[in-house]
Amino acid sequence: MDILLSFFHMLLLSFIELIYLVGTLIAVGFILGFLERHSNSYLVRAFGPRGVLVTAWIGTPIHEIGHLIQCFLWGHRVTRVKLLQLNSSNGVLGFVEHQYNRNSMYQQVGNFFIGLGPIFSGIGSLILGMYLFVPQSFKTFQQQLREHISLEKLDINVIKSIVGAILAISKSLFTIENFINPLFWIFLVIAISISSHIALSKSDIQGSAKGLLTIFFLLVLFNLAAGLLHLDSYRLILKLAEFNAYVLALSGIAFLFSLLTLVVSYILYQIKKGL
Template sequence: MNTLLSFLHILLISFLEMLYLVGVIIVIGLILGALERISNSYLIRAFGPKGVMVTAWIGTPIHEIGHLLQCFIWGHRVSRVKLLQFNHPAGILGYVEHHYNPNSIYQQIGNFFIGLGPIFSGIGSLILGMYLLVPQSYYTFKTQVENRIKLEQLDLTVLKTIVESASVICKSLFTFENLINPLFWLFLIIAFSISSHIALSRADIKGSARGLTMIFFAIFLFNILANVLNWDTYQTVVKLAGYNAYLLAFSSIAILFSFLTLIISVVLFNIKRQFIN
């Protein structure tokens, strides 16, 4: 009986630790995916399938580069890459074909991060765009993050700070100085294009799910060893997962522009409907 209870306890702890380590990025992916799907549905209803193509020139290569970079990091062999295409019969705009050693736990875990690659490349590209094109807004955001975000347990205080970070981004971007700056409008075009193609495809989600299963298995095995050696892994993982505060802060940029993209899509759809009526 004690053995069974110990086994169930290890299972529960492993699941909670997995949520602390990767749960936030999964939630971010779901939010970005939902916003993109709704935005694209309005664009397609307004302009047809070609409405989504306008932003694909920038957004799709950034999406696929995210997969590609993670393939290199996790040791997968890349066989074919298409950063952008318009004539695929199934409407696939780009893809990265990769292979891995099924006997390698490291490469199997990599499937999770390869599937989520577009989120990392999308957020990274948005931050780089701010740094190069609207540096004043970037430094305002950077100062906010440095002053308010700390590596600590994720709680309501941290979540409040994330909302404040998004507010700071919005206020620092939409200023009179930026509105008369051509580079600001270039950044907006790039940001909207990236946000329109940051979500994960079904194939991405399927690959990530395989990796997530292996992540849980690896954590579970580690916790069995920790139980034998009487280590307290839970508190260590909770402290380690403090990086989620930074992850949320930086992802607020992508969520903000995905939300703005949704608003623009709805506005364009209503304008088109008014002209038709």
């Protein structure tokens, strides 16, 4: 009985550690997906099924490049790539097909990050766009990261700091100086296009789930070894999970423009509805 209880305790501990390690990334993916679905819904209702193609020219290639980069990082063999296809019979705007060695734990874990690739490429592209087109706002973003975001336990104070940082970046973006700057409007179009296609597709989520199971299995093995060696595995995982504060801070940029995309889509829908 004691052995059975110890086993269930180890499974529960591994599950909690899994949430600490990748839960934030998963939550970011679902929130962005929720915002994107509603944005695209308004675009479709305003302009028909091809309404989402307005933003696909930029957003879809960035989405697929995210998958592609992660495939290379995790040693998967890329067999076929389509960064953008506008006349697909099944409505798929782009794809990356890949193969991996099922005997390789490293490549199996890679499935999780390959599925989440568009989040990394989307956020990275938004930050790069800010650096190139609205450098003053990028400096504000850097300053907020340095002053308010640090590697610490993820709690309500960290959340408040991140919200404050997002508000500060918003104020630096939407200024009179930027409104009369053509580069700001170029950045805005790019940012909305990226945010409209940053979320994960059903196949992306299914691919990530495979890698998530492998990560959980490795955590179980890790906890088993830690138990035999009398190590505090929970404390070690908590230390590793401190990166979540930065994950949320960087994701704040994506949240900001995804919300903006939702508002713009809704306004366009209301205008179309009133005509």
